[in-house]
Amino acid sequence: MESASGIEAALETAVASCDELGCPPRLAAALRYAVFPGGARVRPRLCLAIAAGCGDPQSPLATATAASIELLHCASLVHDDLPCFDDAAIRRNRPSVHRAFDERIALLVGDALIVLAFQNVARAFIQAPDRLPGIVLALARAAGAPVGIVAGQAWECEAATPLEEYRRQKTGALFVAATLGGALSAGADPAPWRLLGEHLGEAYQIADDVRDALATTSELGKPCGRDADLGRPTALAELGVQGAVEHFDRLIASATASIPDCPGAEFLRELVDLEAQRLLPPSLLQRAA
Amino acid sequence: MESASGIEAALETAVASCDELGCPPRLAAALRYAVFPGGARVRPRLCLAIAAGCGDPQSPLATATAASIELLHCASLVHDDLPCFDDAAIRRNRPSVHRAFDERIALLVGDALIVLAFQNVARAFIQAPDRLPGIVLALARAAGAPVGIVAGQAWECEAATPLEEYRRQKTGALFVAATLGGALSAGADPAPWRLLGEHLGEAYQIADDVRDALATTSELGKPCGRDADLGRPTALAELGVQGAVEHFDRLIASATASIPDCPGAEFLRELVDLEAQRLLPPSLLQRAA
Numbered sequence: 400m401e402s403a404s405g406i407e408a409a410l411e412t413a414v415a416s417c418d419e420l421g422c423p424p425r426l427a428a429a430l431r432y433a434v435f436p437g438g439a440r441v442r443p444r445l446c447l448a449i450a451a452g453c454g455d456p457q458s459p460l461a462t463a464t465a466a467s468i469e470l471l472h473c474a475s476l477v478h479d480d481l482p483c484f485d486d487a488a489i490r491r492n493r494p495s496v497h498r499a500f501d502e503r504i505a506l507l508v509g510d511a512l513i514v515l516a517f518q519n520v521a522r523a524f525i526q527a528p529d530r531l532p533g534i535v536l537a538l539a540r541a542a543g544a545p546v547g548i549v550a551g552q553a554w555e556c557e558a559a560t561p562l563e564e565y566r567r568q569k570t571g572a573l574f575v576a577a578t579l580g581g582a583l584s585a586g587a588d589p590a591p592w593r594l595l596g597e598h599l600g601e602a603y604q605i606a607d608d609v610r611d612a613l614a615t616t617s618e619l620g621k622p623c624g625r626d627a628d629l630g631r632p633t634a635l636a637e638l639g640v641q642g643a644v645e646h647f648d649r650l651i652a653s654a655t656a657s658i659p660d661c662p663g664a665e666f667l668r669e670l671v672d673l674e675a676q677r678l679l680p681p682s683l684l685q686r687a688a
Numbered sequence: 689m690e691s692a693s694g695i696e697a698a699l700e701t702a703v704a705s706c707d708e709l710g711c712p713p714r715l716a717a718a719l720r721y722a723v724f725p726g727g728a729r730v731r732p733r734l735c736l737a738i739a740a741g742c743g744d745p746q747s748p749l750a751t752a753t754a755a756s757i758e759l760l761h762c763a764s765l766v767h768d769d770l771p772c773f774d775d776a777a778i779r780r781n782r783p784s785v786h787r788a789f790d791e792r793i794a795l796l797v798g799d800a801l802i803v804l805a806f807q808n809v810a811r812a813f814i815q816a817p818d819r820l821p822g823i824v825l826a827l828a829r830a831a832g833a834p835v836g837i838v839a840g841q842a843w844e845c846e847a848a849t850p851l852e853e854y855r856r857q858k859t860g861a862l863f864v865a866a867t868l869g870g871a872l873s874a875g876a877d878p879a880p881w882r883l884l885g886e887h888l889g890e891a892y893q894i895a896d897d898v899r900d901a902l903a904t905t906s907e908l909g910k911p912c913g914r915d916a917d918l919g920r921p922t923a924l925a926e927l928g929v930q931g932a933v934e935h936f937d938r939l940i941a942s943a944t945a946s947i948p949d950c951p952g953a954e955f956l957r958e959l960v961d962l963e964a965q966r967l968l969p970p971s972l973l974q975r976a977a
Contacts, residue, residue: 421853422834426842430833478799483791500845502772506795507842510767513799514832517806521824528817535810535824543803544719545711553715553796564710 405457406443409466410434413519417511429500429508430515433473438491438620441674442577443469445599448670449581449592452663460584463523464534467516468577471538474512475548475573477505484555485629492620513542533583541576548572562632566604567597574600591659598654599671605647606678608633609640613686640687644679651675694746695732698755699723702808706800718789718797719804722762727780727909730963731866732758734888737959738870738881741952749873752812753823756805757866760827763801764837764862766794773844774918781909802831822872830865837861851921855893856886863889880948887943888960894936895967897922898929902975929976933968940964 414434418427443465450461480487480495482502487495497505516538524531541547551569554560575596579589610619611626612635626633634643651671658667703723707716732754739750769776769784771791776784786794805827813820833839840858843849864885868878899908900915901924915922923932940960947956 417833419834421857422839423842423846425845426833426839474799478795481795483795503845504842506767506770506772507838507845510763510798510802510831511833511838513802514828514836514838517824518828518832521821521828525821528821531820531824532810532814532817535806535820539803539807539810542799543807544706544715544800545708547803549796549800549803550711550715553712553793556714556790556792556796557712568710 402444402447402451402457402462403440405462406440406447406465406469407435407437409462409519410437410469413466413470413515416518417515425500425504426507426511429496429504430511432499433477433496433508433512434470436491437469437473439677440469441603442472442573445574445596446577446581446584448667449578449595450585452658452661452667453582453585453587454662455585455587458584460523460527460530461581463520464538464580464584465577467519467538468541468573468580470512470516470519471542471548471576472573474509474516475542475552477512478509479552481505484552485625487621487625489616489621492617516542527586530583530586533589534580537576537579537583537589541572546572560632562637565632566601570604570607571597571600574603587661594657595654598650598657599674602647602650602654602675603678605634605643605650608635609643609647609679609687610683611635612640613683644684644687647675647679691733691736691740691746691751692729694751695729695736695754695758696724696726698751698808699726699758702755702759702804705807706804714789714793715796715800718785718793719800721788722766722785722797722801723759725780726758726762728966729758730892731761731862734863734885735866735870735873737952737956738867738884739874741947741950741956742871742874742876743951744874744876747873749812749816749819750870752809753827753869753873754866756808756827757830757862757869759801759805759808760831760837760865761862763798763805764831764841766801767798768841770794773841774914776910776914778905778910781906805831816875819872819875822878823869826865826868826872826878830861835861849921851926854921855890859893859896860886860889863892876950883946884943887939887946888963891936891939891943891964892967894923894932894939897924898932898936898968898976899972900924901929902972933973933976936964936968 414431417430446465446468447461450458477496479485488498520534544550546568551565554565578592578596582589582592616623655668655671658664703720706719735754735757736750739747766785768774777787809823830836835857840854843854867881867885871878871881905912944957944960947953
């Protein structure tokens with residue numbers, strides 16, 4: 400998936416809008432720290448690829464939607480890392496936001512990023528307001544309760560966690576928003592794109608579990624073996640490495656097969672293949688063998 | 689200000705939308721706990737009054753906007769009460785959300801309420817999408833960085849706090865969103881309504897400081913004397929009770945004078961007077977004398 404520089408520029412514009420006179424300086428610095436430098440930006444790249452696949456490449460609307468999806472993702476990382484949840488010291492190879500600043504600032508940065516995600520699409524869609532309700536609803540469903548990231552995270556506070564629901568909400572929901580958001584911002588019907596988001600979200604989660612077990616800390620940018628340490632239920636614990644990789648391959652095949660007829664269908668099928676190789680590179684899998 | 693039952697019904701609809709199958713039950717319960725029963729609902733009542741003043745009474749768009757403003761207010765209370773900030777045990781005469789549930793759930797409830805605020809207006813404005821960008825931008829500016837509630841709260845994390853900025857962001861911003869949102873949802877020009885929101889926001893903050901010093905814990909629904917205990921800079925510390933009350937009266941006069949020509953100007957002037965008496969009742973002021 401492509402257009403990395405467009406995503407970074409859109410995120411820069413969004414974050415810079417908070418650097419206005421009157422913003423408390425530590426908050427402004429921490430907001431920037433939480434967003435840059437980023438990870439693989441996989442969700443916004445997916446969003447842009449779908450918009451391009453729908454025949455609307457380099458769309459400023461899709462770019463804004465993509466940036467907002469990444470802002471919601473960054474918000475969830477900052478809040479998940481807090482002491483009351485993962486108490487993670489390291490994120491993206493450096494101190495997590497609450498370690499680099501403090502817990503109070505990290506709480507507020509997450510809040511501000513959620514707000515900024517909605518503000519950012521509202522600014523962009525002034526030119527196409529009829530598409531804004533759908534975009535806001537797709538982002539909100541992926542981010543909040545009852546079935547978005549917040550809900551997924553809240554399953555960690557229940558006595559029993561339904562594993563599929565947990566994964567679908569905590570990881571899958573934002574992938575679905577990325578495919579729906581890409582289609583919506585291109586003015587296309589979003590419904591045929593839901594399945595692709597669901598399959599890719601699940602595949603990504605499995606790849607994450609496998610990498611958590613097999614990769615090194617510096618490859619991950621955060622401590623590895625963390626799932627096992629926290630006693631989290633993972634695909635690996637359920638299926639073993641070999642089984643997890645097979646499940647991943649099946650999900651990627653389903654994702655490819657789900658791509659609906661559209662101007663860029665062939666291009667999207669190739670992108671999904673490339674992304675699968677990036678997520679679980681052969682060199683990593685050899686380590687398991 | 690009026691239409692209390694409409695506000696409660698709109699809040700009920702918004703919160704009930706999170707009660708869908710798949711929502712972690714403790715999160716759903718805590719969301720409801722954070723919103724009901726409410727306080728005076730002063731911000732949403734203000735929003736509805738402005739829409740009515742603009743000639744659009746009982747508007748479902750204004751009611752949705754009013755509910756979203758209250759959801760953002762509730763979110764800020766839940767996060768301000770957390771151990772890393774005020775560590776408040778009591779809110780609205782019963783345990784705060786993190787005491788009644790736990791810190792993790794309170795963190796997520798705040799996040800979910802912010803998301804819900806935007807989702808709620810997006811749902812309502814599907815019928816009038818050209819008004820949605822303005823509404824989302826008004827809500828976002830009041831809630832986030834650089835100059836909204838989050839920014840105001842973040843001044844508590846700086847070595848020095850510029851008092852006026854702090855108050856304007858932490859309290860004033862959402863009052864401004866209430867007046868702008870009322871006008872915007874009625875299809876009116878929001879600009880002439882900004883000053884009313886600013887004056888009322890400041891007056892409300894002063895009244896809050898005075899009540900914190902003079903009222904009893906059960907009247908407040910939370911421990912009184914809290915500002916003094918936390919060493920917070922307040923109008924009272926600056927001006928004394930008599931000076932603060934005089935400043936309050938001047939702000940109310942300015943608020944009344946700022947009301948622009950509109951179908952309901954006279955009605956709004958009366959409402960501001962009634963609200964001023966509710967905020968600082970003569971019986972409370974006699975205690976100071």
